[in-house]
Amino acid sequence: MTFPRLLKMLVIRNIREDKFFAVLSVIGIALGTGLFTGVKVASDRAISSFESEIHGISPVATYEIYDSAGTDFDERVYPTIRRISPDSLPVIRTFGFLPAWKDAIDIHGIYSLKAARFLRRGMTGAGTGRGALFSALDWESFYRTENGVFVPKELCDRYLLKKGDTMEAFVYDRAVTLTISDMLPAGTLPGTTVLMDIGNFQDAFRKTGLLTRIDLAVDEGTAGEIRAILPPHLAIAKKEELIENRKGLVTSFRYNLQFVSLIAILVGVFLLYNTVFMTVVKRRTEIGILRALGMERKTVIFLFTAQGLLLGLVGSLIGIAFGQLAAYFSVIAVEKTVSTLYSTIAISDYLLSGRDVLMSLALGTCISLIASLVPAYEASTIRPHETSREGSFEGRYRPYERALACAGIASIVIGISLAYLDYRYAPFSFPLLAYIGILFMIGGFTLVSPFTLVLMLKLLKRPAERFFRSSATLSAGDLRGNAYRFSVALMSVATSSALIFSLLIVIFSLRGSLQSWIDRNITADIYIKPASCKANYCFAPMSEDIVRAVESIPEVEAVDRFRGLHLDLFGKKVVAGFFDTGVKRTFLQRRHRDREYETVLREMENGEPVVGISEFLAIRHGLKKNETIEIQSPAGPVPFRIIDISSSYSTTSGYLAFHRRWLKTLWGLDDTTQMSAYVKAGADVGDVIAGLKARLLPSYALEIMNNRELRGKILDIFNKSFAITYAIELISIAVSLTGVISTLLSLVIERKREIGILRYLGTDWGQIRRTFVLSAGCIGITGIMLGTVLGLLMSLILIHVVNTISFGWEIQFRIPFLFLAVLSGLVFLTTVLAGSLPATIAKKIDPKRFISFE
Amino acid sequence: MIRLERVEKYYGSHRVLRGIDLRIERGEFLAIMGSSGSGKSTLLNLIGGMDRPEKGNVFVDGDNIAAYSDDQLTLYRRKRVGFIFQFFNLLPNITVFENIALPLLLRDSTDTSRVKMFIERMGLRGKDDAYPYQLSGGEQQRVAIARAFVHDPDIILADEPTGSLDSETGMMIMDTIRQVVRETKKTVILVTHEPYIAEYAERIARIKDGVILP
Known part of the structure; x- marks a missing residue:
C-alpha cells in the first residue's frame, strides 16, 4: 500500500498544485493524439471506401471481371460467364454528384433478382443483413418509378430525405432527378451507395447494353477457366488484389499525413516531458529526503512515470474527442484530395470505431511513457546532498553538454545517411528510411540544443548586457543555469519551426513547379467536362x-x-x-x-x-x-x-x-x-x-471554364489539399508556444524566492519583465535558428526523397526567403509574447512571503 | 538618520507592531533582539522599504518613506539599502562576481572596480566564476556581505547573518561586518537571537509583542 500513498503524496498532490501545467500537458497530448487519430481515421475510411467500392454490394464475391481500359464493356459477354459460374452478378456503376449538398454518391445498377439470389448465397457475417433487406423493400416503386433508387438510411438522415423524395444529381454529363423508392436500413451498405435497377440505370443514363464489372463468387480454378474465354480487353482479378492495388495508391498519402501529425505529437511529448521534469526539479528536496530515508530508485521511477501516464491517459481521453472532430475535417480534406488525384471516393463514415479509440488511448499512453521515463530516471538519480544546494541538480548536466552535442551530431549524420540511402536505393515502396532519418535528425537536434543554447548565450550575452544591463545578466544566468530544461522548450520551438519551414518550402517549391506544369498544359481558352x-x-x-x-x-x-x-x-x-x-x-x-x-x-x-x-x-x-x-x-x-x-x-x-x-x-x-x-x-x-x-x-450538366478559371481551380485544389497540413502547423505552433509558456511559468513558480531577492535588491518590475522576455527571446532565436537548419534538411528530404518515392513528383527546390523571414519574425514575436505572460504572473508574487527575516 | 514614529502594522486583524517609536542615528550599529513573532521581520521590512505601515511614519534622512509609491520604494532599496539574509539568498544561476555586481548592474553601473575590491577583501579571490552551490556556507555569506556593501548604501539590514553558520564561522563573519561598517560608517540594523552576536552592536533594542521595550 506504500506505493499508492506515495503516489497520492507526491504525484496526485503535485498535479493538484500545478493544475495549470497539468492542463497544458494534457492539452498538448490531446492535440497530438487527436490529430494523429483524425488523420488515421480519414485515411482508413478512404481505404474502406475503396474496399466498399471494389466489393460493391456483394461481400461474397471473390473475383471481378472488368475492362482493362477502365471503360464499360458489352454485356453480351455475361451469358457465357453465367454458364460457367451461376454465382455471378453483373453491375454497372458510376459516381454521381449531388450539387445541393456538394456530395458524391456511388450509383450501382444491379440486376435485382440476381442480386438477391447472389447475396443469399453464403449468408454469414457481413452478408446476413443484406439478404434480409431484399425482402422488406418496396420493389414495386423501385421498378415502376422513373429513376427510382434505394438510398441508405445514413444518406437520408444526413440530408433529411425520406421515401418518395427526389434529389437532383449530376450523372455522367447530365443532370437527373432520382426518386427515393425506399430506404436501405442503416449499416447494410456503405452510406453513399445508391441502388438502381440495372435496366433503369442503362436506360436513364444511356448505357444500354453496357456493364462496368461482373462480380463472381468462384474459386481459383473457375476463375482460370473464365480467364481463358474472356476477350483480350477484359480482365479477371481477385477482389483482394484490386483492393491492395488501390490501397497502394493512398499509402504514400496516408503515411505522409501521419508522419506530419507524428511531428505534432513530438511537440506534445516535449511539453509532457517538460512538465514531469519540472515536477522533478520542484520536488527534488522530497526526492532527496525519500532517497536518504531508503526509497528505492525504481520506486522513484515508477512514481514519476505514473504522473506522466496519468496525464497522458487524460490527454488521450480528451484526444479521442478532439480526434473525432479532426476526423470529420480530415475526412472532408482526404475525400477531396483523393478524389482529385486518385479517383472519386465518397466517404460517409467519419465516426471513430472502438479500435480507433483503443489506438488513440494506446498512442497517448505510449508517448506519455516515453516522455516521462527520462525525467523519472533523472529523478531516481538525485543524490540527497543535491537537495540542499540550489542549482546543483541542473549543474550536474553541464559536464555532459559536449558529449550530448557529439551524440546529437552523430544522430543527425545517421539521419542524413538514412535519407540518402532511401534517395539512392529506395528499398521500400514508401520512404520509410527517410522518415526514420528525419526522426533521427530531430533527436540529434534535441541532443545538440543545450550546447547550442550555451553557445548562443556566449555570443549574445555581452551585446545584450550593453542594451539591457542587469536583465540580460539575470536572463543569461537563468538560461545558462537551466540550459538542459530550457532546451526542451527550445526544441518545441525548433521542431514546430522546422515543421513550418520545411512544409512551407515544400509547398512553395511544389506550387512553383505546379505553375510551370500549368503553363505547359493549360493552354486552351475553354475547358469542358461533365459536372459529375x-x-x-x-x-x-x-x-x-x-x-x-x-x-x-x-x-x-x-x-x-x-x-x-x-x-x-x-x-x-x-x-x-x-x-x-x-x-x-x-x-x-x-x-x-x-x-x-x-x-x-x-x-x-x-x-x-x-x-x-x-x-x-x-x-x-x-x-x-x-x-x-x-x-x-x-x-x-x-x-x-x-x-x-x-x-x-x-x-x-x-x-x-x-x-x-x-x-x-x-x-x-x-x-x-x-x-x-x-x-x-x-x-x-x-x-x-x-x-x-x-x-x-x-x-x-457540364462544367465550362475559361483558362483563368481552370488555373485558379487547380491552385485552389492545391491549397485545399494542404488544408490538413496548415492545421497541423497551427496546432504544432500552439503546442510549442504552450511549451515555452510552461517552461517560463515553471521558472516563475520555482524562482519565487529569487524574484523576492531581486525585489529586495531594488529590481523594478520592468527589469524582471525584461529578464523573462529576454529569456523567451533567446529561446525563440535559438529555436528558430535550429528550426531553420532542421527545416531546411527536412525540406530537402521531403522534396528529393519522400516526394519522389511517394508521388513520383520532381520538384524544383525553392526557398521562399521573404515568407520564411516574416514567419520567423512572427514565431519570434509570439515566443517573446509568451515570455510576457510569466512576467505578469511574477508581478503577483509577494517577495516578503519568500524572504523571511525570521 | 532613521526615525520611526508611532508605527503600527496589521496583518489582517492581527496587530504586529503597536506604535513603535525608534530612532537610529547615522552610522549607528543597532542590534534588535526579540523572540519569534515579536515583529522583528516586520520592522526590518518597513525600514527596508518592502512594506508600508498602516499608521505612523518612517523617516529616513527626513523623508517619510511610508508615503513613497512602489516605484520610489524600489529606487530607495536599490540605492540606499543593503540586505544580508540568514540563508544568504544568492542567485544560484549567476557567478560569484555577477552576484556581487548585481546591485551595481541594477543601477546601470558598469564600474566593476568595487566588485573586484570586495572580492579581494572578502577573501574570495579565484572564486569569481564559481557558482553559489560550489561554495561553502561561510563563503556564500561573504558573497552576500560583499553584495550588501558593493553599491555603497547608507543602511545595512542584516537578518540573523550567522544563523546558518557554525559559531566559529559566525564570529568571523561578524568580525568582517564590523570591520567594513567601521570603515564605511554605515548605519547597520542587525536582527539576532544570539546575545554574543548582539554584543557586536553599539546599541541593543529589545522588541516584544510589537513593542520596543524601554
Missing part, C-alpha cells in the same frame, strides 16, 4: 452532341478532344490520356513558349508509336527516354517508344500521354471524356462561353 466528374481526369465519355456543338461555333478555331483511360502497366493501373497533339502544338505558343515540348508534340504526330510518360513512372520503373514500354491494348501488346518524361501533378498513379490516333487504332474508341477549345483571334472568350452555356446547359 470532380477528378482531374474523367473516364466516362461525354455525349457526341456536346462535341459537335462546340465544334460548330464559328468563333471556335480548334477543339482538342481528350480521352482518359485506365491502363495496366507493370501490373498497376495508370492514367492514359489521348489528345490531339497537333492542335496542342499549334496553339501552345499562344500562351507558353516551350520549344522542347513542341518538338515532342511534333514527333507524336509522325505516326510512330511513341508515348510521353510521367516522372512517377520513370522513377518507379527506372524508365528512360527512347526505351520501349509494352502497352496492353485490345489489339494485343504494342511497343511504344518513350519520347518525353515530364512532371505530372494531376495524378499520382502515373500518366501516359498518347496521340489520339492510337485510341481509335488500338482501342477502337473515338469518344471524348473532356475537351478544350481554342477561340479565334479577336473573339471574346467570355461571349463564347456564355453562348455555349446557353446552348448546352439546358440539356447537359
